Amino acid sequence: MTIPLPTLGVGLGFREPFLGDLFLNRRQVDFLEITADHYLDAPPEKEKELKLLAAHFTLIPHALNLSLGSAEGLDENYLRQLAALIKRVNPPWWSEHIAFTRAGGVDIGHLAPLPRTHEAVEVLCRNIAAVRRHLEIPLILENITYVVEMPGAEMNEAEFLAEVLQRADCGLLLDVTNLYTNSVNHGYDPHEFLARLPLERVVQLHFVGGHWHHDVLIDSHSQPTPPEVWELMNEVVARTPVKGVILERDEGLPSFAELAKELECAREILRRHGRWT
């Protein structure tokens, strides 16, 4: 990615219950990430909400269901709607996941991992090229959590991620919580993993906490950020000029003051490494 991107600071993944508090605490949120899918095929109330948010914050659309890893190709209708939304918002960048969410006419309903093969890299590159025919605004890609280990891997997770970013020439939305979660569930060292990533491609970070279920750490976006994730964030920010950091809280929503505390911790990490003033 050669396009210079602005530094946005520390923000929040927008959820409807935050609306009132956001405007009461305007200075504590530098920018917002919106879930693009919530504004596709949506009632006029969502349109108004989008206009209101756009009038006060820089918005970064975050898509969930483009299914960039689908070997069958993209859903043209979804892509058209998504592209129209992103053009309307006109953000410095937008994001999607390295995953597939549908195949054979079945909507899986969540982000499913791809086999770590050269064919999967080719598919991602082909689909991303198709997206770029509709949209010139830079796309950055997010690493997902996974429980199911895909057979037939031709590379490890870090190599796969690096290969995709390099071949598709995309920035990385590094979800440090996802990285930590996978490292716990699949037994690897997240710091070694970071050392294998092209960190110069990191544009944005996600962070939050999850919960345990039957010895599996779940990326439920339901808990305060654990110390291990703060440590990983610190390591990444120390090594690369991250442009934006987003707290992604969805469940068990605490008071806005609690969220603001987490945002301030993240901002302090950016300041410590001279990434934010």
Add this chain to the structure above:
Amino acid sequence: MDLAKTQQILAQLYTNSGWRRRFFTAPNTLGLSSEEIDRLAPLSAQQVDFFAGSLQRKRFNEICKLLPLTHRMVGKRFSALFREYAETNRMKKPREEAQAFANYVKKHGSIETRWSVELLRYETAWLETTRPDCRFIIRGFRYDIKKLVKSFLKKDANQPTLQKQPTLALWFRLSRQGRLRHLVLSLPLWRG
């Protein structure tokens, strides 16, 4: 086996419990080639079950958010009904899914009282208003639906205050992008 075929099989494994059971016990009965079976044989049944369970929970949580009245009305049977529904109904967009599940509850949920049916109809009408092209909806009710909902939410869900009173509920927008307005008009008390 190419990625497209692999993903088709994975999508079935993640979303179709019957198919998943057969894949891990008798894969030859699924019409898959021996190459396809061999390639995916190393998949962990435990991991796939775990992921499939999380998908189902996500789907269920979405439904609970979209149908709070129905959830409260059906009570403990709501999750069992959803499991039954999900066995035979593929995932849809949230609004369509909630609508389809509400229909399923109406048909299979042993909703016997008239007021329960009315609550279900009232809630699904609200769902319809979230369609981007929705300009006008009108529904007739035998009870004063506003009072029924209030009482249902306040008191014991099994014994809401029932007041037979022919009622019309309207939802409308004056323009395509206009604010959604909601009116409930009850006729004079029905003593019959």
